[in-house]
Amino acid sequence: MKFLGGCLCGAVHYEVTGSFESFFLCHCSHCRKDTGSSHAANLFSKTAELRWLSGESQTTTYNLPDTAHVKSFCAICGSAVPHQQMNGTLLVVPAGSLETNAPMRPQGHIFMHSKANWDEHLESIRSFASYPDLSGPSVQK
């Protein structure tokens, strides 16, 4: 299968050919800082091939010292883009960067022991029906 993806500003585009073995949502502190959010969402493959269609020279790769944590991003807009780990043997693709649908659902939440203290029951937050000033058409009932 072929998957297409790119960054926010459009400078970086890529194509992945092959299949992914896993898809994890990682809540560790590195991934929280990396994304600015509650967790990263990455697809992993040991066999798929990454081809940059444009903007490879615009990508910056940062390896957090003394860790295996790597982040690649577009130097123009800061968007997360794919990178290789483990001496190029493991392809890591940020799911949010895909322009093609991901081929699978996440298989699990990982590093939950170090998740943020506000990262609780995010899928069951109370309904806005209790906020009388939020009954406009944009509220999903």
Added chain:
Amino acid sequence: MSIPPEASSSKPRSIFGQCLCGSVEFEISGPLPDFYQCHCSLCRKLSGSGCDTATFLSSTHFQWVRGQDGVKSFKTESGYRSEFCERCGSTVPHLMDNGRQYWVPAGLLANVRDSRVVAHLFVSSKAAWDNVAAGEASYTEMPSMDELNAVLHRRLAAQRMDSGDV
């Protein structure tokens, strides 16, 4: 009436935030509002994840500690902004176009106490694999900024009323 110490304290404990590499650091001196998660395609591309997690707070409560000169800025034609550490790529805070508030990404904050995610935005354009469900505190698109600000600051406003500090 019993008042929680954090609600009655005139000087809340500072909250610090830092990018992945530590080059950029900032301090929040006032009470921290709650968070929203935005699932739109722009926020997904920027974070590489299913959504961002962030809040807005008064610029009087925000201070850079270091690294501001290493922040790169990008803005789309529609006005969507990305400020990030040029070294490690972490998204970092920015002064919003209203000039009064800072946008602050929750994932960078070290010692959050009471803040929680209270709103999901743009669930109509979420990723197919994202299991944020209808019936939550969710908007199909974007509420007005006034409305969203009210939601994010609701808990703090209630605390101020409880303590008589209004």
